[in-house]
Amino acid sequence: MNCGSVEKxxxxxxxxxxxxxxxxxxxxxxxxxxxxxxxxxxEKALHATVDRQELEPSPALLRxxxxxxxxxxxxxxxxxxxxxxxxRSASLFGLFEGLAAVFAFPVARWAVPLGGLALLAxxxxxxxxTAPVMSPQVARLASEPMSARVRYVEPDNQGxxxxxxxxxxxxxxxxxxxxxxxxxxxxxxxxxxxDGLRVETVGILNQRSAEADFRNALVHxxxxxxxxxxxLKALSGLKMYAHEPDVRTVLAEVLLRDANPGIRGQAIDxxxxxxxxxxxxxxxxxxxxxxxxxxxxxxxxxxxxxxALEEMKASRETY
Amino acid sequence: MITLKGKGGAAQAVxxxxxxxxxxxxxxxxxxxxxxxxxxxLVRLYDQNVLRLALNLLRNPDDAQDVYQxxxxxxxxxxxxxxxxxxxxxxxxxxxxxxxxxxxxxRKVRKEEPTVLSTPDGPLDRMDTVQEERVxxxxxxxxxxxxxxxRVREILEQLTPRERMVFELRHFQGMRLRAIxxxxxxxxxxxxxxxxxxxxxxxxxxxxxx
Numbered sequence: 001m002n003c004g005s006v007e008k009x010x011x012x013x014x015x016x017x018x019x020x021x022x023x024x025x026x027x028x029x030x031x032x033x034x035x036x037x038x039x040x041x042x043e044k045a046l047h048a049t050v051d052r053q054e055l056e057p058s059p060a061l062l063r064x065x066x067x068x069x070x071x072x073x074x075x076x077x078x079x080x081x082x083x084x085x086x087x088r089s090a091s092l093f094g095l096f097e098g099l100a101a102v103f104a105f106p107v108a109r110w111a112v113p114l115g116g117l118a119l120l121a122x123x124x125x126x127x128x129x130t131a132p133v134m135s136p137q138v139a140r141l142a143s144e145p146m147s148a149r150v151r152y153v154e155p156d157n158q159g160x161x162x163x164x165x166x167x168x169x170x171x172x173x174x175x176x177x178x179x180x181x182x183x184x185x186x187x188x189x190x191x192x193x194x195d196g197l198r199v200e201t202v203g204i205l206n207q208r209s210a211e212a213d214f215r216n217a218l219v220h221x222x223x224x225x226x227x228x229x230x231x232l233k234a235l236s237g238l239k240m241y242a243h244e245p246d247v248r249t250v251l252a253e254v255l256l257r258d259a260n261p262g263i264r265g266q267a268i269d270x271x272x273x274x275x276x277x278x279x280x281x282x283x284x285x286x287x288x289x290x291x292x293x294x295x296x297x298x299x300x301x302x303x304x305x306x307x308a309l310e311e312m313k314a315s316r317e318t319y
Numbered sequence: 320m321i322t323l324k325g326k327g328g329a330a331q332a333v334x335x336x337x338x339x340x341x342x343x344x345x346x347x348x349x350x351x352x353x354x355x356x357x358x359x360x361l362v363r364l365y366d367q368n369v370l371r372l373a374l375n376l377l378r379n380p381d382d383a384q385d386v387y388q389x390x391x392x393x394x395x396x397x398x399x400x401x402x403x404x405x406x407x408x409x410x411x412x413x414x415x416x417x418x419x420x421x422x423x424x425x426r427k428v429r430k431e432e433p434t435v436l437s438t439p440d441g442p443l444d445r446m447d448t449v450q451e452e453r454v455x456x457x458x459x460x461x462x463x464x465x466x467x468x469x470r471v472r473e474i475l476e477q478l479t480p481r482e483r484m485v486f487e488l489r490h491f492q493g494m495r496l497r498a499i500x501x502x503x504x505x506x507x508x509x510x511x512x513x514x515x516x517x518x519x520x521x522x523x524x525x526x527x528x529x
Contacts, residue, residue, distance in 0.1 A: 011522075017496050047490075049525065051490075053471045054371075055374050061383075062367060065366070193360070195363075
C-alpha cells in the first residue's frame with residue numbers, strides 16, 4: 001500500500017471498517033512511513049475534536065419525551081377505541097340478542113338467576129372490550145395508573161361486581177444521591193427487569209462506586225445481570241478497585257463464567273494490569289489463569305493469560 | 320445490536336447475548352399482544368439512543384422531541400406487523416433515520432435559520448444555550464473551543480443529509496457500516512462511500528484547527 005491509499009483509508013482504519021488484509025497493509029506501511037503516522041495522528045485529533053461536539057440529551061428532555069409519548073399513546077388508544085366502537089357494539093348486541101333468545105326459552109324459573117349471572121358476564125366482557133371508549137377524557141388517561149391488572153372478580157348478591165385491581169402509579173422524585181430514599185430506589189432500579197433502566201442506573205452508581213452499597217450493587221450486576229451492556233458498565237465502575245480482594249475474586253469469576261468475550265477481555269486486562277497491586281504474586285490468580293487456558297477458546301483471553309503467567313513466572317499448566 | 324454510550328462520548332456497539340435477545344423477543348411479543356408495560360420496557364431499552372441520534376442530527380430539541388414521539392408512535396401502531404425478519408434495532412432505526420432524513424431534507428428546502436448565528440461577540444451556536452456550558456478557566460482556550468465547536472457545526476450542516484446520517488450512525492452511535500446499510504436500505508459499500516466523503520470534507524475544513 002502506498003501513501004495515497006493509506007491516507008485515503010485512514011478514517012476507515014480508525015473505525016475498524018477495513019478488511020483484515022487491508023488493515024494489515026496499513027499497519028505495515030505505518031511502521032515504515034513517518035508522514036503517514038503524522039496523518040494518522042491528525043485523523044485521531046479530528047475524531048477527538050468531533051467527539052467533543054456530541055450532544056447528550058438532558059434527563060429533563062428525556063423525561064419530557066417519555067411523558068409526552070405516554071399522553072400520545074393514550075390518545076391513540078382512545079381514538080382506536082372510538083373507531084372500533086361501532087363494530088364492538090354490534091358484536092355485543094349480537095351476543096346480547098343470542099342470550100336473550102336463550103332466556104326466552106320456556107324454563108323461566110332457573111333462567112332468572114342464570115340470566116343475572118350471564119348479564120354480569122356481558123357487563124364484565126363489554127367493560128374490557130370498550131375500556132378505551134369509557135375514558136374519553138384523554139388528559140385524565142395520561143394521569144391514570146401506568147398499568148393496571150385485574151386480580152380478582154366476584155359478583156355479589158345485589159347484582160354488582162367486586163373487582164380487585166393491582167395498579168402501578170408514577171410519581172417524580174428528585175434529590176441528591178446522598179438522600180436515603182433516592183439511594184434505596186437506585187439500588188432497587190439496579191435490579192429492575194427493564195434492561196434500559198438498569199443500564200442508566202448502573203451509570204449513576206458508577207459515579208459513586210467508592211461507597212460500599214453502590215459498589216456491592218455493581219459487583220452484583222457484574223456477576224448476575226443478563227444484559228451485556230449492564231455488565232460492561234458495572235465493570236467500568238469497578239476498574240478503580242481491581243486491586244481489592246473482593247473485586248478481584250469477582251473478576252476471576254467473570255473470566256471463567258461470563259459468556260461475553262469483550263467482558264472477559266476487559267476482566268483479564270484489569271486483573272493483570274500492573275497497578276493491580278499483588279498481581280505478580282497472586283497464586284490464586286495463577287490458578288484461575290491456568291483454568292482459563294484449559295477452558296477458553298477466545299484467542300485474546302488466551303494470549304493475555306499466557307503473557308500474565310509468563311510475567312508471574314508461573315507455568316501454563318498445573319501439574 | 321444495541322448501542323450503548325461508551326467513555327468519552329464514543330458509542331460502543333454491544334451485541335445482545337442469546338438470553339437478552341430472547342428477553343427482547345419476549346418483550347416484543349408481549350407488546351404485540353397489547354401488554355402496555357412490555358411496550359414501555361421496549362421503549363426504554365432504546366429511547367435514550369434514539370433521542371441522542373435525533374438531537375445530534377437535528378441540533379434542535381423540539382425537532383428531536385418530534386422525531387422521538389413520531390418514531391415510537393409508528394412503532395406502536397405497526398408493531399403487529401413486525402415479523403422478526405430483521406432485528407428490532409434495525410426496524411426501529413429505519414423508522415427513526417427516515418424521520419430524521421425527512422427533517423433534514425425539509426430544512427435544506429426551506430433554508431431554515433442556521434443553528435450558527437453571527438453576533439457582535441462572534442459566531443454563536445444556538446445549541447450552546449441548550450447544553451450546559453462547560454467550565455473552562457482559561458478564556459483563550461474557551462474561545463478556541465467555542466470557535467472549534469462552531470466550525471464543526473458549520474461543516475456538519477454542509478454535509479448532505481445522507482452523509483450526515485452515515486457519519487452520525489458510525490461515529491456517535493457506533494454502528495457497523497453493514498448495519499448502517501441495512502438500516503438505510505442501501506449497501507455497505509454505499510454507506511462506506513458516504514462515510515468516506517463526510518470524513519474527507521471534515522478533514523479539509525478542519526485542517527487549520529488540528
